[in-house]
Amino acid sequence: MVAGVEAWEAAHEREYGEGSWPRVRRLAWALTKRHIGYDPGDLERIEEDGGVIVDDPAGREERRTKWMPASVLLALALWRAARTDQILVDEVALDRPLWWLGGARHQDLYTEPLPEWPTGVPGGWDRVQRREAQLLEPARWIAAWHLLQDETENHELLDTPDGTPPPPLLLGDRCRALASGPYRDGHRPRWAGTVEYAVNGLAWAASEMRAGLWSPGPAARHAAGVLHPSLIAAPDTPELPGELHGETAWIQRAVRLTHLESVIDAVRAHHGQAGELDSHPRLPFGSALTATAVALGEIAPTVRELETLWARRETGVALWERAHLPVAVREHVVALEQLLRILRDLCFDMNMDPDEPH
Structure with missing residues (x-):
């Protein structure tokens, strides 16, 4: 109040x-x-x-x-x-x-x-x-x-x-559900096309690399090497109460998405907008990485609002998540996590010696 x-x-x-x-x-x-x-x-x-x-x-x-x-x-x-x-x-x-x-x-x-x-x-x-x-x-x-x-x-x-x-349905919670839901009944969530585009871009980069039609250069390999540790790290922010030590909460999974968006943006900024990390469609890694950042950016406003709500939390974690993380937002989080797993695997493969078994 x-x-x-x-x-x-x-x-x-x-x-x-x-x-x-x-x-x-x-x-x-x-x-x-x-x-x-x-x-x-x-x-x-x-x-x-x-x-x-x-x-x-x-x-x-x-x-x-x-x-x-x-x-x-x-x-x-x-x-x-x-x-x-x-x-x-x-x-x-x-x-x-x-x-x-x-x-x-x-x-x-x-x-x-x-x-x-x-x-x-x-x-x-x-x-x-x-x-x-x-x-x-x-x-x-x-x-x-x-x-x-x-x-x-x-x-x-x-x-x-x-x-x-x-818990009562609050205006903010309902509007966050709308932002992760469809425009109309019976249709895909509004984020589905963006995530699908990024997934296809990453799959294309992996396919081109396996077929020997694209070989990542030093900048792309360096970017992939920098990204990979963050992509395999477990969500750990914000810190949970002591009794939940070792567990992972939805709020942590959501916050990890915006953290990884920031990491991707920083890597792209470091290498500039030219060369292998350019977003041009003819550049497999640059275009796929840009599409991934765009997909992550769609959930960023929701995550920022959830972080603010979490800072004012007065209930247990389960009740708080029940109130403020509707199914539509959870499905959006899961879809982005799946996208990041594909990026993780690509980043790993980009730095593998092709002559080594793996």
């Missing part, structure tokens, strides 16, 4: 580098886009449409007149809940905005001060209040849909043998 409105706002700037209102608007829009199955970054949809961006006029109009204002209304309810309880917007339980959206606190929803109406969204607070009868239901349903969706996606984490009640 943060005491005082100014301190509350400053806490958002300190934690996220943005104010409470811009952040909650962005997160509410992320919830909305996933609910309606729309995202301009959905490359699978673009491929399905023949490689062009097709935006149906009726769908665009519905987003403009219904879902964008409903998203702002949801953001206002989340913002009110966080401001009232003096907590960060990410820490608002996803059922709390329902109190402000037609529930017990509805009369306080439009109390001054109201945050600035976002540019690019048609209407304003006066117009929203006049259209409230049409917008309340979609705003409520966005939150309710995600509560139901989370139960489906994370039932294996919510059901425990001892009947321990599940």
Whole structure:
């Protein structure tokens, strides 16, 4: 809890580098886009449409007149809940905005001060209040849909043998699950294409080397030799409580990914962007290493937020991970670990004497 409105706002700037209102608007829009199955970054949809961006006029109009204002209304309810309880917007339980959206606190929803109406969204607070009868239901349903969706996606984490009640679903946790999940139901996670591209790049480099079509030079061998010790090291940060000594936690596995991204970036910076470590597609190791760094970078914002949450942890490790590491994030971590194992093997083979048995 943060005491005082100014301190509350400053806490958002300190934690996220943005104010409470811009952040909650962005997160509410992320919830909305996933609910309606729309995202301009959905490359699978673009491929399905023949490689062009097709935006149906009726769908665009519905987003403009219904879902964008409903998203702002949801953001206002989340913002009110966080401001009232003096907590960060990410820490608002996803059922709390329902109190402000037609529930017990509805009369306080439009109390001054109201945050600035976002540019690019048609209407304003006066117009929203006049259209409230049409917008309340979609705003409520966005939150309710995600509560139901989370139960489906994370039932294996919510059901425990001892009947321990599940922790509340927080806005930040749900949005981290979205960042590691699909754009639409029934489709691959949004990171799948990036990871697949990196895996294929590493497989191509290994295949070219085995076939004698590519031979790593001194720079590539040196880079591989520097990377290999980090790639075989076990996750050990952050330190776990004494009773878990020798075990590996999900938070450690996640933090290791951003550590290895930094190591790869440092190795590439050391050798410069020219030569064997160039990202050009014709250079097997350079292009594959760049693709791996890009894939690791996609989970970096999630890991940074998890590290901050871990530093404020007040529960045991198992309960904390149950609350803050949903299945989608865990699957993302596992996929990146598999990618790094392929990189590890390639780095090892690049420094093997081809005449030695192995």
